[in-house]
Amino acid sequence: MAELDEGLYAEIVAQGLREFPNECCGLIAANGDGRPVKVFPMRNADASPVTYRLDGREQLRAFEEMEANDWELWAIYHSHTHSEAYPSETDVRLAFYPEARYIVLSLADRERPVVRSFFIRDGEVQEEELTIR
Template sequence: MSTSWRIRIMLTIHAKLVEAMLAQAHKDHPFEICGVIAGPEKSNLPLRLIPMRNAAQSETFFKFDPQEQLQVWREMEARGEEPIVIYHSHTHTPAYPSRTDVQYASQPQSHYVIVPTDPAYGEEIRSFRILDGMVTEERIRMINSYKAEWELSMEAMVA
């Protein structure tokens, strides 16, 4: 089994990024929040959190503002980044992709993270891969340093 394959079946994410997503979700509650965590292309390492505006301003749905999304994607491209994580919150339902979430999932390489804000459904974030309408939950490993992960990723890219 190759190292790169092992890395891709779970989301490894810095605890500070999780804290930032949770803070954004609680700040904007009851509206769903959304955003992206960018990282170097082909690295699978989320590094730079980019909170985005929920153009739908809804408690049950999120939609990136098209102009903002275009700007963010262009900036990522210029920086040699890609969307490693696409996140949003669920305010009244479990942290599992809705039919709409699956329908609009357009980044097969990304981890889709859902942040729950309703205590009735738990407070643990969950991560999914969504490809061709198929939803696969993946493990999340929170860490306090990327040093070892970065070295593993660089080894996998060279191999």
């Protein structure tokens, strides 16, 4: 089971609503105890309602900041603006970070965001319980 601080979750939802109808994306870092400590909202280089790709340079900078702080990549998140909070086929094919969870935020109903968390390893999707508190 994973826990995400309400404040960090609110940052992601706010970003998703701001960038709607395009997909938003970003990274979440955890400290040495595995506790998520920082959201890195990233530019969707695709600027698209159906795909996302982190800007490579921003990604590198975020990874370097994590390394400098001894943080780890805890999660990769993106929004689905017209579909459920479940990884698409492309999401699975392009999941190159087995160590991180993939968090999908559905804004299909903007009044009621739905967030779910998955590990995607070797093409297999495994959901884990995610608690916002």
